[in-house]
Amino acid sequence: xxxxxxxxxxxxxxxxxxxxxxxxxxxxxxxxxxxxxxxxxxxxxxxxxxxxxxxxxxxxxxxxxxxxxxxxxxxxxxxxxxxxxxxxxxxxxxxxxxxxxxxxxxxxxxxxxxxxxxxxxxxxxxxxxxxxxxxxxxxxxxxxxxxxxxxxxxxxxxxxxxxxxxxxxxxxxxxxxxxxxxxxxxxxxxxxxxxxxxxxxxxxxxxxxxxxxxxxxxxxxxxxxxxxxxxxxxxxxxxxxxxxxxxxxxxxxxxxxxxxxxxxxxxxxxxxxxxxxxxxxxxxxxxxxxxxxxxxxxxxxxxxxxxxxxxxxxxxxxxxxxxxxxxxxxxxxxxxxxxxxxxxxxxxxxxxxxxxxxxxxxxxxxxxxxxxxxxxxxxxxxxxxxxxxxxxxxxxxxxxxxxxxxxxxxxxxxxxxxxxxxxxxxxxxxxxxxxxxxxxxxxxxxxxxxxxxxx
Amino acid sequence: xxxxxxxxxxxxxxxxxxxxxxxxxxxxxxxxxxxxxxxxxxxxxxxxxxxxxxxxxxxxxxxxxxxxxxxxxxxxxxxxxxxxxxxxxxxxxxxxxxxxxxxxxxxxxxxxxxxxxxxxxxxxxxxxxxxxxxxxxxxxxxxxxxxxxxxxxxxxxxxxxxxxxxxxxxxxxxxxxxxxxxxxxxxxxxxxxxxxxxxxxxxxxxxxxxxxxxxxxxxxxxxxxxxxxxxxxxxxxxxxxxxxxxxxxxxxxxxxxxxxxxxxxxxxxxxxxxxxxxxxxx
Numbered sequence: 135x136x137x138x139x140x141x142x143x144x145x146x147x148x149x150x151x152x153x154x155x156x157x158x159x160x161x162x163x164x165x166x167x168x169x170x171x172x173x174x175x176x177x178x179x180x181x182x183x184x185x186x187x188x189x190x191x192x193x194x195x196x197x198x199x200x201x202x203x204x205x206x207x208x209x210x211x212x213x214x215x216x217x218x219x220x221x222x223x224x225x226x227x228x229x230x231x232x233x234x235x236x237x238x239x240x241x242x243x244x245x246x247x248x249x250x251x252x253x254x255x256x257x258x259x260x261x262x263x264x265x266x267x268x269x270x271x272x273x274x275x276x277x278x279x280x281x282x283x284x285x286x287x288x289x290x291x292x293x294x295x296x297x298x299x300x301x302x303x304x305x306x307x308x309x310x311x312x313x314x315x316x317x318x319x320x321x322x323x324x325x326x327x328x329x330x331x332x333x334x335x336x337x338x339x340x341x342x343x344x345x346x347x348x349x350x351x352x353x354x355x356x357x358x359x360x361x362x363x364x365x366x367x368x369x370x371x372x373x374x375x376x377x378x379x380x381x382x383x384x385x386x387x388x389x390x391x392x393x394x395x396x397x398x399x400x401x402x403x404x405x406x407x408x409x410x411x412x413x414x415x416x417x418x419x420x421x422x423x424x425x426x427x428x429x430x431x432x433x434x435x436x437x438x439x440x441x442x443x444x445x446x447x448x449x450x451x452x453x454x455x456x457x458x459x460x461x462x463x464x465x466x467x468x469x470x471x472x473x474x475x476x477x478x479x480x481x482x483x484x485x486x487x488x489x490x491x492x493x494x495x496x497x498x499x500x501x502x503x504x505x506x507x508x509x510x511x512x513x514x515x516x517x518x519x520x521x522x523x524x525x526x527x528x529x530x531x532x533x534x535x536x537x538x539x540x541x542x543x544x545x546x547x548x549x550x551x552x553x554x555x556x557x558x559x560x561x562x563x564x565x566x567x568x569x570x571x572x573x574x575x576x577x578x579x580x581x582x583x584x585x586x587x588x589x
Numbered sequence: 590x591x592x593x594x595x596x597x598x599x600x601x602x603x604x605x606x607x608x609x610x611x612x613x614x615x616x617x618x619x620x621x622x623x624x625x626x627x628x629x630x631x632x633x634x635x636x637x638x639x640x641x642x643x644x645x646x647x648x649x650x651x652x653x654x655x656x657x658x659x660x661x662x663x664x665x666x667x668x669x670x671x672x673x674x675x676x677x678x679x680x681x682x683x684x685x686x687x688x689x690x691x692x693x694x695x696x697x698x699x700x701x702x703x704x705x706x707x708x709x710x711x712x713x714x715x716x717x718x719x720x721x722x723x724x725x726x727x728x729x730x731x732x733x734x735x736x737x738x739x740x741x742x743x744x745x746x747x748x749x750x751x752x753x754x755x756x757x758x759x760x761x762x763x764x765x766x767x768x769x770x771x772x773x774x775x776x777x778x779x780x781x782x783x784x785x786x787x788x789x790x791x792x793x794x795x796x797x798x799x800x801x802x803x804x805x806x807x808x809x810x811x812x813x814x815x816x817x818x819x820x821x822x823x824x825x826x827x828x829x830x831x832x833x834x835x836x837x838x839x840x841x842x843x844x845x846x847x848x849x850x851x852x853x854x855x856x857x858x859x860x861x862x863x864x865x866x867x868x869x870x871x
Contacts, residue, residue, distance in 0.1 A: 196812070202831030203654075228812045231824035238809050245721045247729060249812075415829050424634045436830045443832045444629070471830065508830070 190222035193485045196249035198228040199474075200235045205506040212499045216492050223485050225251075243267050250480040251489060254473040256289075257549050259299050262475070263292045269476040272296040274487035277495055280512035288543040289470050293376060300490065301470030303436065303508030304516075306536030307359055309453035310431040310441050310528070315346070321429060323453030329364075329394055332456055336403025339429055349404040350423060351432035354415055356404070357554070357561045359432050362544055363455075363465045364391040370462035372544030374553065379586040385575045392564045392571035399565045407565045418444035435532040436471040436508035442528050452532035455539065466539035471508045509533045547589070556581045618846065625839035632835050648844070651837030654825055658815055660841060663822040664848075667801065670732045670818055675797045677739035678747055679789055685742045686751035687777050691763060708745040716809060723810065730812040735800065747792040754788035755781065790859035794852070801849060819845045 199209060206229050213225045228249055236258055242248040243265065254262065262268055278286060278297065290299035311323045319342045321335050336348040351359065364387075365373045371382040398404045405428065413420050418437075422428060424445045430453060431441050442450050455466045474493075476486045493499055500515035504524035510516050519525045547553060560578050563569040569577070612619075624632050625647050626640035653659045689701060723734045742748050758781060766780045782789075804820045811817060817825075823841060827833050853860065 198812070200828065202828030202833060203826040204831050205828070206825065226812075227814060229814060229825070230808065230817075230821060231827055232829070233824055233827075234805060234808045237805075241717055241720050241809055244717050245724045247724055418832075419633050421633055424630065440830060440832055444633070446630075506831075 192222050192224065193482050194224045194226060195251060195480075195482060195486055195489065196226045196228055197251040197489070198230075198239075198249040199253035200230055200232040201506065208503050208506045211502045212493060215496070215498055215502065216489055219492070220485075220488060223488070225489065246479055248477045248479070250477050250482060250486045252475055252477060253302065254299055254475055256470060256473060256545065257551065257554065259290070259473050259475070260292050260546050261550060263294075263298050267478055268298045269478045269480065269483055269486075270296045270298060271300065271476065271487070271490070274476070274483060276300075276487050276491045280495055280514050282513070285468060285511070288467060289545070290473055290475075292546065299473035299475040300494065301511045302472050302474050303470050303505075304468055304511050304533055305435045305471045305508045306468045306533065307363070307455060307466055308433055308435040308438050308532035308536065309455060310433065310438050310532070311451050311453040312426055312429055312445075313449045313451045315426060315448070316429050319346075319429065321348075323430065324451070326454055327456060328459055329456045333394075333397050333401060333403055335429075336398070336401055340402050344402075346427055346429070347402065347405045348429045349398070349432055350410070350417060350420065350428040350430070351404055352410045352413065352415055352417055353407055353558060353561060353565075355433050357558050360395055360398075361391055361557050361561065362548065363541075364394070364458075365548075366463055366465035366467075366541050366544060367458045367461040370542075372546060372548040373557075374547040374582065374586065376546045376548075379547075379589050381579065381582055381586070385579050388575035388578050389571045392560065392574050395561060395564045396567075396571055399567070407562065417441065434471065435529055435536060438529050438532045439505075439526040442526070450528050452528060452535045454535060457539075463541050464539035465541040466536055467541040467543045468533075468536055469543055469545070470511065505529060547586075552585050553582060556585070621839050621846075622843050625836050625843050627836055629833075629835050632839075647834070647836040647840040650834070651840040652844075654822060658817075660819075660822065660844065662815065663817055663819050666816055667818040667820075670735055670807075671797055671800045673732075674735045674739045674800050675793050677736060678742070678744050678796045679793045681740055681742035682744065682747040682751050682792060683777075683782075683785065683789065685748050686755050687781070689748075689752050690755040691760075691773075691776075704745050704748060707743075708749060712805070716805075720809060729810060730816065732811075732816075734810045735806070744796065747796060750792060751785070751788055754785060758784050787859065787862040790856065790862070794856055794860060797852065798849065 197213070199205070201209070209229070210227055213227060217223065217225060232255075236255055239248060239252065239254075239258075239262075243262070248267065254268075259268075273296070276297075285301065285304070286297060289301040290297055292298060309323060316323060319339055321338065332348065339346050339348045362373060365371070365383050368387050368390075369382050373381065373383050375382050399406065405422075410417070410420075415437075417423060417431060417433070418440050423431065423441070426445055426448050433441065435452075438450075438452065457464055457466075474490065476483055476490070480486055493503075494512065494515075497514075497518060500510060500512075500518045501522055503510065503515075504519050504522070505526065509525065509529055510519055516525070520530065556578060560574045563577075564571055564574050620638060623638055623640055626643050631637075631640065651660070654663070685704075689697065689704075719734070720729070723729055723737075726733075726737075728734055728737070738744065762780050762784075763776050766776045771779065802820060804824070807818050807821050811821065814825075823838065823845060826838060
């Protein structure tokens with residue numbers, strides 16, 4: 135009996151082993167070409183040297199990005215163009231939805247398997263830079279001469295003086311205004327105005343028709359729109375001073391900003407947050423926007439055309455942005471909807487740099503990409519897309535509006551995930567009336583100081 | 590009113606109630622089906638269920654995805670991933686359950702405790718260590734992370750479920766089989782397996798459904814678009830910064846639920862049996 139038992143155990147074990155064993159053998163055979171980035175020598179690499187071009191070992195790079203259909207198609211087309219020009223380089227496209235993109239990237243960073251070329255979320259990029267996951271692009275062959283130097287400095291250098299990420303497009307905060315409705319009520323977004331004017335206009339809209347609202351804005355966009363922008367206007371500086379880990383904002387200033395948020399929701403200037411929460415950042419799906427019940431939408435230039443397409447029955451303009459009369463800086467910045475960077479552990483950084491150089495500087499590539507990543511980051515590409523009719527006039531207007539302000543980016547600890555969460559909670563607490571602005575300001579200061587103490 | 594008409598009335602009432610309840614249940618599916626024929630404006634702007642016009646165009650356009658890969662390939666991938674995973678899970682979980690319920694060995698209690706404790710680990714906690722293991726094995730961007738987990742019974746939920754079920758089967762059956770000269774394996778597959786059928790079927794069905802619907806694990810382990818499964822492919826065209834053609838997304842979602850709906854109808858008996866005998870609900 136005992137012998138049988140032992141036999142059974144051995145049999146079971148061998149059965150499992152055989153399953154596992156066959157798994158490994160077939161796997162390594164089919165896996166080889168798929169995801170490794172090591173250089174494999176082509177069999178005839180030696181014989182081709184007689185050609186004018188020097189012989190290269192074939193290189194395979196991985197490029198990951200998120201987006202929708204149009205972006206996928208255009209980016210794949212550019213990869214094709216690039217591969218034709220550099221036949222020894224193959225680019226494996228890894229594209230998908232933004233949903234879970236960062237989770238996956240963090241997993242890959244944690245285990246050293248991230249793609250060579252990576253599209254990065256702007257909020258997350260400074261953290262990746264701090265973790266030394268990104269390659270210093272200033273040391274590579276990428277030609278930055280088509281870019282505006284200040285724009286580059288504000289986007290992707292993270293205060294280091296070297297480029298670690300390249301902004302893939304130009305964007306900024308945008309107020310998309312339903313011009314028909316605004317004209318009817320008598321609101322003019324094209325003139326300069328201050329924050330309090332928004333409250334006045336909001337009351338005017340409510341008096342006109344209580345089912346209408348002045349501002350539709352989701353929490354994710356409204357928090358930076360008010361708290362971070364006000365901070366930049368009040369002090370000319372971000373909320374947090376990254377260099378010595380201190381707060382630039384005082385408790386009184388926070389109270390002032392939060393008081394504005396309170397006014398915004400108490401007077402029904404903005405659509406209640408509880409309603410907005412249903413749609414997340416997909417506000418183009420909001421039936422009230424589609425029905426033209428909001429005067430303006432607070433978002434980014436990159437979503438202007440999407441909001442426009444949701445309700446094609448109305449005429450839209452990009453409105454000016456609110457400022458304080460006694461501001462230290464205009465506060466509104468030109469930033470980018472996403473970065474692209476090269477993985478610090480990439481085995482072929484030179485080829486990856488070649489690709490990025492092609493991506494941003496080749497005219498054919500500019501034409502193909504159009505505006506799939508918002509307004510192109512270089513002047514030259516903007517001209518090309520405008521000429522080819524690919525640049526949406528509303529998007530162009532929104533970018534032009536945001537260009538007239540002289541703010542400086544606050545990307546860094548202010549935009550880190552933890553601080554953003556603190557600010558969003560504060561925004562909610564005040565918007566829902568759970569705490570007074572003064573209480574909440576105290577809370578923010580103590581929470582951010584805790585965060586800074588741990589840095 | 591005669592007794593007969595009274596009975597008929599009552600039946601009619603019962604059926605009407607059931608039909609209404611049934612309609613409420615399938616309404617989301619119906620809405621998805623009809624939404625596949627609507628324009629974006631119609632989807633978000635009106636509450637009407639029926640579209641203004643019917644056209645197969647969204648299905649044709651939706652079938653081919655960006656980059657020249659179509660949903661045929663995505664379906665193929667999904668089945669290549671899901672079917673072996675399901676079969677291996679059932680096989681390995683049954684073996685492990687058999688070991689735990691019918692044999693005594695050193696450290697059994699501790700091992701069982703270990704099994705139960707892995708049941709309580711949330712996926713988010715183990716994803717990075719798991720990913721690192723699979724990277725060391727060089728199986729990232731293949732379906733092996735799914736197969737390997739299934740081969741080694743790394744789905745403690747199913748193992749635990751089968752253990753509980755098997756504990757309910759009387760040991761007398763095994764003993765009489767041993768007396769008649771059965772070996773340990775024969776006891777499993779000739780005596781216990783037929784009795785385990787409801788539990789095995791429900792484990793298989795749920796593993797199939799869960800793997801089919803799973804987004805996060807597929808997202809983490811699979812990089813190449815040509816290896817994407819349906820759940821990943823469906824999100825390919827959804828992005829906040831582009832105008833999403835929702836009718837195409839809905840059309841493909843309709844196609845994507847067909848296998849699951851067919852499975853449900855074919856295996857309806859086992860679903861019900863599985864739910865009633867194991868207390869497992871989807």
